[in-house]
Amino acid sequence: MSEATQTAGAIATHDHADQPHHPGAGIYLIVALFLCVLTAMEITVFYVPALKTVIVPVLLVLAAAKFALIAMFFMHLKYDSWTLSGIFIFPLFIAAFMLASLMMLFAYLAHHLA
Amino acid sequence: MAAHPKPLHVEPANYLQGGGVIGWLTTVDHKRIAVLYGVSALLFLGLGGLEAMAIRIQLWAPGEHFISARAYNELFTMHGTSMLFLAVMPLLLGTFANFMLPLQIGARDVAFPRINALSFWVSLMGAILLHLGWFFGGLPDAGWFGYANLTERMYSPGLPLDFWTLGLIVAGASTILATLNFLVTLITMRAPGMSYMRMPMFCWAIMITSILVLLAFPPLTVGLIFLLMDRFFGTHFYIVSAGATPILWQHLFWLFGHPEVYIIALPAFGVISEVVPTFSRKPLFGYPMMAYSICLIAFLSYGVWGHHMFATGMGPVADAAFAVTSMLIAIPTGIKIFSWIATVWGGSLRMTTSFYFALGMILEFTFGGLSGIMHASAPIDLQQTDSYFVVAHFHYVLFGGAVFAILAGIFYWWPKVTGKMLSERLGKLQFWLTIIGFNGTFFPMHFLGMWGMPRRIYTYGAGLGWTHLNQLETVCAMILGLAFLVMYINMVWSIANGEKAPPDPWDGRSLEWSVASPPPVYNFARIPEVRGRDAWWIVKYGRTGSRGLAAYMSGKPPQPSAADLAPPAEPIHMPAPSIFPLILSIGVLVASLGVIIGEWRIVILGAVTLVVAAIAMGFEYPTFGQESHDPMAAPSSGGTDVRKVGIWSFIGSECLFFASLIATYIIYKGRNIGGPGAEILEIPLTSFSTFALLMSSLAMVLALAAIQRNDRTWMRVWLGTTIGLGLVFLGVEAYEFTHFYHEGLSLQTDLFGQSFFTLVGFHGAHVSIGVLWLATLWFASFGEKFDGSRSLSVELAGLYWHFVDIVWVIIFTLVYLMQQVKGA
Incomplete structure (x- = not known):
């Protein structure tokens, strides 16, 4: 008895042959190395007074790079179907839009209440 | 481990037969x-x-005392809440979409049948929670919008608001589960040949609505969690004296609330797009533009929530932006209306009750849309805010749009669902009563609103000139009530004495009409091959040519042949029934009840029930460890496993959940009144835990690589490493929280404290769930069946784990490293 919804005959032969090829341990280690370097750079930026004026854009770029590396290689979006990328990227876009909109709306509110 | 359910070898009977009460309680059949x-x-x-009619009786005359002011508030609160969350959405999504989607795309069920059952039972428990206030001192009375800070304990004491808040969270979770299921089903389980551009328009509408639900409900959930925390744990998310702003609730609510309008409207559009071509005997006009306009409406709906808040003073730039997006949304909506009219134009019309209601919807919804464009203009909206004009507008949209479409859908699909025909005579009577009652009730509200009658008042003065129109509205509301009484009578009559429905009573165009009425359990004896849009029409009449058209126009549709309806040659394996979705949802109800009444023994009882049922659901999986024989794991029509699409859809929804928490943190971090601020955060310690979490992601992918090459030993090593690093992260977080508490920063201290603990705490809860998931896999890996064929289970857990990791990447940057940057 199966949980699923196709005919038994149609399903018996399916295996993971159609699954996309994933990278090996070597690629994963290189990505991890990059993640460590980027994190070290983030912490450095935090402690260097001279970078205070550009701390926001620099940290955002570094975080975005780490985010992209994990999503593309560890979560395999680089190798998987575009459908999965779409399912992730569209909500990400909406989330970023919502975040930016709320920050601007409340900044205006705070400015006019002050 | 629970016993494996016995296989259900499907008999060639319809889905309504057999099983008795237990069969219905344990069903996982989408129908x-x-x-x-x-x-x-x-x-x-x-x-x-009935609640609406009580409201109308109270407003019959000035100074009326049919019900008290409090009862009036309770009734309009529950009327709005019930109609939206417990009636209209469940009818459009839970009923129409659940029944028709698999049939229309040529599938045998939805992607996750047991989760489908869970969605229903949890939604029922949410509905019960919402109404439990009857037994605990009354119903909630803060409006369906629950504006802060009216909902705070100081203004809404007692339990009713607690039931409302938790009930909505539970009902919302069930809606997310249901729509996730629909989305995955539509992406992965379409019959061969059914490309996206061949799907019935109803399927398009449900697909896009599902995305809307997944992305719109999380902000509401976060807003409700804040409210619960204010009411139970002494936080101040909406309390002005603590430096907070109740406007935050309005943003979180309307970030959900306006997409919610389209969550209701788009499926309604889908229903009309099925009914109108069928009864006009023409293909849907402008199919591609209809599909694209659904997408555009959904996309724009995320950028219009502010038009509900013009009166809060968002500033001229924001007002202009929201006004423009709100007006823009009229364009794709207009495309739909003109396409329906063009479909009707020149058609060979069959004036059935369903078609009557569809035409009624086009007319009434257009009225509602036109007054909606008025609200999009900020200066006009300021005059109309909180007046009866708004009540008129949204009833024309929600009743004129959604309820008319639901009624069209009921008359259209009732024969397929029940196997019986509804009475057309009673149906037409219901239609005319509805038209008279609806317009007589809501059209005068435009005038009352413009004359200054505010909404949400339980009575009014005698000299204001509002009496006669209110009396007209009350009379017409009773006529409207009578219309629905006729519908219920019609339904009962149909079930008892109705004419037997043929498989294809309307000469339908889509695949649900190719199977028996009511359909067999397995839907299709053979999965159909789709050769174009209007798949069943093509089977009946051919793709083109006058011969097919002539037969089509003759009004004598060919029914599915005996061969089409013949039972399958071989047994079809269908999902086994399961009692655990019901038990799990009872656990949710009991635990929620315990939380609200403060009885922790009841909470524990509910939580244990919930957890045991969840584990049992996991282990009752009959092919545990044998995914190669599991069609759920089989590559689908989209080429991607259904569970993988499911977990990614969940992750997409989680993006909005965390974005809402992060936005709140950024807004509140600079609004402290006393108490430590962000400078208390320690970078060296958190850098260490960040490193641990990043390395856990590396260990996770190495575990996946190991199981993919069938190396179980190294898979266990790396999985154990991942769990260990996750525990290190959680340990550091626990130390950090304890340290902050000793430094004087707690959940109740200030806005920084509450938003920090809530954001980081919820992330920690996600890490904890991830650790439990991975630990379960680790123990399961000692089973003999755990080999390379189970790599997908590891990959799914890994996807969740990496997502938790990338959320931390954002939190580490925005919360810790940008601690000196001022908030919004």
């Missing part, structure tokens, strides 16, 4: 679940209607 949703929703539709 039975749709019927359960339908019965529940029709009951709440009746209840909401």
Whole structure:
């Protein structure tokens, strides 16, 4: 008895042959190395007074790079179907839009209440 | 481990037969679940209607005392809540979508049948929670919008608001589960040949609506969690004296609330797009533009929430932006209306009750849309805010749009669902009563609103000139009530004495009409091959040519042949029934009840029930460890495993959940009144835990690589490493929280403290769930069946784990490293 919804005959032969090829341990280690370097750079930026004026854009770029590396290689979006990328990227876009909109709306509110 | 359910070798009977009461309680058949949703929703539709009539009786005359002011507030609160969450959405999504989607795309069920059952039972428990206030001092009375800070304990004491808040969270979670299921089903389980551009328009509408639900409900959930925390744990998310702003609730609510309008409207559009071509005997005009306009409406709906808040003073730039996006949304909506009219134009019309209601919807919804464009203009909206003009507008949209479409859908699909025809005579009577009652009730509200009558008042003065129109509205509301009484009578009559429905009573165009009425359990004896849009029409009449057209226009549709309806040659394996979705949802109800009444023994009882049922659901999986024989794991029509699409859809929804928490943190971090601020955060310690979490992601992918090459030993090593690093992260977080508490920063201290602990705490809860998931896999890996064929289970857990990791990447940057940067 199966949980699923196709005919038994149609399903018996399916295996993971159609699954996309994933990278090996070597690629994963290189990505991890990059993640460590980027994190070290983030912490450095935090402690260097001279970078205070550009701390926001620099940290955002570094975080975005780490985010992209994990999503593309560890979560395999680089190798998987575009459908999965779409399912992730569209909500990400909406989330970023919502975040930016709320920050601007409340900044205006705070400015006019002050 | 629970016993494996016995295989259900499907008999060639229809889905309504057999099983008895137990069969219905344990069903995972999408059609039975749709019927359960339908019965529940029709009951709440009746209840909401009775509440509305009580409201109208109270407004019959100035100074009326039919009900008290408090009862009036309770009734309009529950009327709105019930109609939206317990009647209209469940009818459109739970009933129509659940029943029709698999049939229209040529599938045998939805992607996750047991989660489908869970969705229904949890939604029912949410509905019960919402109404439990009857037994604990009254119903909630803060409006369906629950504006802060009216909902705070100081203004809404007692339990009713607690039931409302938790009930909505539970009902919302069930809606997310249901729509995730629909989305995955539509992406992965379409019959061969059914490309996206060949899907029936109803399927398009449900697909896009599912995305809307997944992305719109999380902000509401976060807003409700804040409210619960204010009411139970002494936080101040909406309390002005603590430096907070109640406007935050309005943003979180309307970030959900306006997409919610389209969550209701788009499926309604889908229903009309099925009914109108069928009864006009023409293909849907402008199919591609209809599909694209659904997408555009959904996209724009995320950028219009502010038009509900013009009166809060968002500033000229924001007002202009929201006004423009709100007006823009009229363009794709207009495309739909003109396409329906063009479909009707020149058609060979069959004036059935369903078609009557569809035409009524086009007319009434257009009225509602036109007054909606007025609201999009900020200066005009300021005059109309909180007046009866707004009540008129949204009833023309929600009743004129959604309820008319639901009624069209009921008359259209009732024969397929029940196997019986509804009475057309009673149907037409219901239609005309509805038209008179609806317009007589809501059209005068435009005038009352412009004359200054505010909404949400339980009575009014005698000299204001509002009496006669209110009396007209009350009379017409009773006529409207009578219309629904006729519908219920029609339904009962149909079930008892109705004419037997043929498989294709309307000469339908889509695949649900190619199977028997009511359909067999397995839907299709053979999965159909789709050769174009209007797949069943093509089978009947051919793709083109006058011969097919002539037969089509003759009005004598060919029915499915005996061969089409013949039972399958071989047994079809269908999902086994399961009692655990019901038990799990009872656990949710009991635990929620315990939380609200403060009885922790009841909470523990509910939580244990919930957890045991969840584990049992996991282990009752009959092919545990044998995914190669599991069609759920089989590559689908989209080439991607259904569970992988499911977990990614969940992750997409989680993006909005965390974005809402992060936005709140950024807004509140600079609004402290006393107490430590962000400078208390320690970078060296958190850098260490960040490193641990990043390395856990590396260990996770190495575990996946190991199991993919069938190396179970190294898979266990790396999985254990991942769990260990996750525990290190959680340990550091626990130390950090304890340290902050000793430094004087707690959940109740200030806005920084509450938003920090809530954001980081919820992330920690996600890490904890991830650790439990991975630990379960680690133990399961000692089973003999755990080999390379189970790599997908590891990959799914890994996807969740990496997502938790990338959320931390954002939190580490925005919360810790940008601690000196001022908030919004």
